Amino acid sequence: MAQTSVNLAGMRPLRQGDLQVGKPLACAIYDRHGILLLQRGGVVENENQLETLLERDCLIASACAAGGNDAQADAPAPCAPPTPFEAMDQLQRDVGQMHRRLLAGSASGIGKQVAQMAASIDDALARDTDAALASMQLQLDPNDHAARQAHAAIICVFAARTLHLDADALTALTGAALTYDVALGPLATQLNSQSERLSADQLDQVRAHPEASRRMLEAASVDDPLWLEAVLHHHERLDGSGYPHGLRGDGIPHLARLLGIVDIYTAMLRPRTYRDAVPARMALRNIFLERGKQVDEALATLLIKELGVYPPGTLVRLANDEIGVVLHRGGDAAHPQVSRLMTAEGYRASVAVVRDTHAAEFQIVDSVPHGRYPGLLPNIAALWN
Template sequence: MSKAQLKPNDLEIGHFVVLPMGWVDHPFMRNQFVISTPEQLKILKHLKVSSIDVDLKRSTLKKPKVDNTETAKVSTKKSEPSPEELWQQKQRSNMRDLEQDLELQEELFKLAVTQLAMSPTESLQSFKNILGPALEKVYDQEGPLVLSAIVAERESEDVFAHSLNCLHLGLVLAKQIKLSRQHAEVFGLACLCHDLGMLKIPQNIKRTTQELTKQEQSHYRTHPTYSQEMLRKAAVFPKAILPLSANHQEFLDGSGFPKGLKQDKISQLTQLLSVVVYFDQWVNPLPSQRAFTAQQALARVFKLGGKKLNQNYSKALLQTLGVYPPGSFVKLDDDRIAMVVSTNPSALMQPLTQILESGKSLAMAPFVDLQAEGLKIKESFAKEELPSTLQTRLPALPRAILQLQINE
């Protein structure tokens, strides 16, 4: 038998696949090809199909070597892991799954940006391949929705990281304010595409640590207009996202940019986008801008609610993230220092954390469920305020990238 039908999760590198869809419905250059990279495999596993045809004759799978030695037959009995060890393993497994999701999302985002000018229809589909799973988690699946932080080495002007944070945080807010799924789909696409204009801003402006000159500041403030023009020129994106991309940096009092619009000229969806945009931008600013901790940025959004930002949406942000958003560095009431990993919908003041310890990487840091342990947070602080022995356990340019998961 030379052909078989496999579920996407059963595919392996080396399989020759024949995709059951048109070429505009997936991000690959061909409908038939040999899976050659982990990235291709991840994308295939996220396609919304029940099975994929595999040509076994044209596949190049390597057969595993069989070890017939006596030592291979000897099984070493291991002691059963404790409930705590099993729980720690589950948390690490969850984080690995989220990291894999992040890798796939980044590949799709890069592909979408590459396709935008020459193949806009395929670009839109690549953006939708990121949006679809997020929408499904927020609107279609049951169970408490959790926002988790993957801490990665990132440049501060990383458009992908900013756009993904806006998408995941924005969709949770959209659900909380009872935005319909149809409107949330448009809003989510705007979250992903609103900052594409930053790709046209020169690197010397985005990377300088010096205060921007008036000319540089003026150039930087054109990026929303660039975003709108890029999407308009593509001519396949919903027209409803154009004003969101153009006006996401506007403030209700007219002090924003690029047009200085006031409240009555800024749509409700744009006001919602502005809340998540400014929150993430204040936590992850350009090197020339002041950085705030996640807690400080959250307090700033709340303070500006009703003045520069929509008051109801600012309150919804606080109700979603709690006082200590994922990615915050905190001290517990037993004096241990930790990083907030995930929100806890049932107790926002007691999120899931990882304990930072000297000599232990973040990947191996133990998880602590503050609610289960009866612990509380005493204070939060910036990464620069951590003891030097703990700072070395983190990436040099750490950025918390938000991911969505259903808490089982």
């Protein structure tokens, strides 16, 4: 997906002394075209990544001193801040890096990393909520495990604003959303591409992953009980059909109930070998039908109301046969603002035209799978700039 470049004025070449493996970056790093590669605060994971960055003729703000001492790190950068799309791209990379460290047993400072990620999500949502939501709705690769957890975290933080959670609960929810399936990561790609039924061993691994994820977090010194219990119980269901403990009703923690719904939603949006991706409106409908049975009714209703029937980033077909993308949620769930991408005659639109879906000719008649029109997606992020 295309990213917006920045003004190269005030930039200088990246040097060896600007980077240290495992140490947060004092300033953002850009490629030679001005495309953001790593945000300030991101971490170079290993020597290979460090060498790659140095070999790519990367750029950094001139105000950033080599070695990144704190005084220079706080100097104002001459570059524009990352767009929500860029920030969420970086979030996915950061989540993937954190997961790899948790799986390797070498993670440290998880609480601080999650706080930085939470701040990035908050900033992206504050700057343009619909752009932040769209950035993930447009990236539904089933094999990008970190992207799905980043998606879940954005939706959880977004929904939590309406719930008015206190700071501690919001921190716990964000941490849980970014890490709840970490133990399932090594198995996820295989399961997503598998058409046959799970083996007994695979089923045991799936049912054990909430507890395994909690143990990994505890080993990394995460001791927030709200965070840990949300991870442990996100597969519990109101009717007792969930796992690992078969909890029922009020026995399921509130944060785990919300995380469980978001987990169901983000899973359905992503295709599997044995099924196509479920359109957002159908995924939300399926969740709504389970309200009060398997999922919390109030939370399911809230999610649908806030996201809308067609969340930002959804490709849709209009009554006049145009194909468009949902830009912004509307005043009601079924009538968002749509930008035309393809004309009724089947040509890619050369000019972005915004459609009011309240009008009869521009009403949404169906969702469209992203894979059907891949040529429409490059540079689509610019629609939210």
